[in-house]
Amino acid sequence: MKKFLFLILTTVVYSYANAQALSKRLDSLFNGQFTAGQINGNVLVADHGKVIYKKSFGYADIANKILNTDHSAFFLxxxxxxxxxxxxxxxxxxxxxxxxxxxxxxxxxxxxxxxxxxxxxxxxxxxxxxxxxxxxxxxxxxxxxxxxxxxxxxxxxxxxxxxxxxxxxxxxxxxxxxxxxxxxxxxxxxxxxxxxxxxxxxxxxxxxxxxxxxxxxxxxxxxxxxxxxxxxxxxxxxxxxxxxxxxxxxxxxxxxxxxxxxxxxxxxxxxxxxxxxxxxxxxxxxxxxxxxxxxxxxxxxxxxxxxxxxxxxxxxxxxxxxxxxxxxxxxxxxxxxxxxxxxxxxxxxxxxxxxxxxxxxxxxxxxxxxxxNTPQEKVKISVADKYAKILFESGSDVAASRLIQMQADTVHYRYSAHEMDFIANELLNDSYTDKALEALKVNLLLNPTNPDMYNSYGKALNKAGKKTEAILIYKRALKLKPDNKEAQEALSKLEKDSSHN
The missing domain is CATH 3.40.710.10 (DD-peptidase/beta-lactamase superfamily)
Structure with a gap:
């Protein structure tokens, strides 16, 4: 009888300790995402219907500083x-x-x-x-x-x-x-x-x-x-x-x-x-x-x-x-x-x-x-997304220094030239030309052999009225890729316009 009770007690203690360990690991996962700005809401994890982790993150109403709670309701x-x-x-x-x-x-x-x-x-x-x-x-x-x-x-x-x-x-x-x-x-x-x-x-x-x-x-x-x-x-x-x-x-x-x-x-x-x-x-x-x-x-x-x-x-x-x-x-x-x-x-x-x-x-x-208890997929933050937000709010110098830090931290961040290009063009299309030029310049410096980056930078320079610089950039793009039609057409038009002035 004592052995039986001992086995029951041991099982209960083990189950409790295992549940506590799982809860701690889950808390580390979700808190890490919250710190990275990747979650604002409610989470629940259950095993056989028993809740082993439940937590609210961030605000239900930012303006009035009302936090999410257990009773917060969401559109599904x-x-x-x-x-x-x-x-x-x-x-x-x-x-x-x-x-x-x-x-x-x-x-x-x-x-x-x-x-x-x-x-x-x-x-x-x-x-x-x-x-x-x-x-x-x-x-x-x-x-x-x-x-x-x-x-x-x-x-x-x-x-x-x-x-x-x-x-x-x-x-x-x-x-x-x-x-x-x-x-x-x-x-x-x-x-x-x-x-x-x-x-x-x-x-x-x-x-x-x-x-x-x-x-x-x-x-x-x-x-x-x-x-x-x-x-x-x-x-x-x-x-x-x-x-x-x-x-x-x-x-x-x-x-x-x-x-x-x-x-x-x-x-x-x-x-x-x-x-x-x-x-x-x-x-x-x-x-x-x-x-x-x-x-x-x-x-x-x-x-x-x-x-x-x-x-x-x-x-x-x-x-x-x-x-x-x-x-x-x-x-x-x-x-x-x-x-x-x-x-x-x-x-x-x-x-x-x-x-x-x-x-x-x-x-x-x-x-x-x-x-x-299997390996997790690493969730990495977009360098381009973070860089653009810092550029928009704090200017080019702060953004550049943070970019260097983020690029070095490959455990937590991922850099994509095409993401950076997309966001920079988003700035350009919304008439934030100076900021777009800065982002495109940085992206080009990081990707000096990519013709697409030259095309984007040339387009932004042209929009900013910097025709001479745009011509130089498009010429460089064609050296890298002679059949680059976008660069060919843009350069032809710029040179034609220059000859008429």
Missing amino acids: ASVSKTITSTAVLQLVQKKKIQLNEPYKKYFPNFPYADVTIKNLLSHTSGLPRDMEDVFDTVLKVQPQKKFGYHDIIPALQQYPKPLAFKPGDQYSYSNINYNLLALLVEKTSNMPFDAYLKKYIFTPAGMTETYLSSPQLPQKSDVTHRYLYPKHYSPHLKLTDSIPEIANIYKNYTIFWGQGNVISTTTDLLKFDQALYNNKLVSAKILDEAFKPTILNNKQEVVAGGGVSYGLGWFILKVKPSEKIVLHTGAIQGLRSVFIRNLTKQQTVIILDNAQSGTNFITASNAISILD
Whole structure:
């Protein structure tokens, strides 16, 4: 008996110590990302449904210095598609619909007879990607009209293009697919989409802090504001609602449920995760189908890029063939979301970020690696991005000294000549000509044998009115690459203009 109790006590102590060690390593990972400015939001890591790490980083409201907390709610963006998929699969389980049925069976006015429900779920329909593509034709005639997802089928009837490919021939990610699926849920359940989700998904899963956003429903106070850097060189985050270009994109659009628009918390997403594991929402048999790579007409698996395939509402990670890992990511202006589920080991990682941090998927993957005690992928900060921000805010001397430091620190930073060139041209296009010239000059000095860098620098010198210097730069570009057409044309024009003066 004493030996038995000793074994139990030893197991408990070991498990506790292991959990503490994991928590410490996870904290080091996420704190490192926060220090590097690569996360602003909430994270949760769970093993078999038990939370082993949970933390909030940064601000929900920068202007009023309101921190993110456990109760901060975030737009899920395309992670919402996992919920839409679950709703559709419930209707399949109830035998109200079948996956291989044509969508047109339920919506006779839908103009593409060969598109099936499964094509929509798996992004193999050939439909356009976004609402802007669908409504472009109508907006040319009615530029002030407002549209919602109920207007998609009438708009598709006026859409001037055929499908991009025969349904089932290819994979092409499309938000329109999931808008149409929301309509299908409404049609076959005789319920509004938000009411259906609340009754059949959110309530059974215990997701008390989750709901669909709507212009008719006041947004709750715990929903985080969304922020981004308007340009790569912008030194400070800005509220997305304050950026005119973003407001202009959505001025003609209202509700587009199905593709996104779910608001939730990390705690509620874990409840959804556990409800799926426990088959509270859909049977294991149907979920197994959702978690398999879709097979195209040519009998090949869908390749969604980046080492992933796509099932029915879920990406399937292919780089660890011995483990079944499904996931979805989401991105809208000012927000990034990641939801990873290792089904083999029942591990879950959730990141909801309201500052559009670009490395969250790698960070979430590294959290899984910590749980598995496998090597992590090094997340390196872009030298070009940091340099441009410092240049814009503090000037060329400070930026140059920091650039030297960052280049030397290859453990934490990565330098790309093309990234630097892109950001410098962004400065040039926005009429920050002096700053663009400085960035392009530095980039050229670091890459003296790259003709593309000479082309960019020559273009900036020409725009700044420094014609003589531009001619010299283009001549050097042609010495490096005699068939450089861009340099040839620019030099010919500059020399011609000079001869006329």
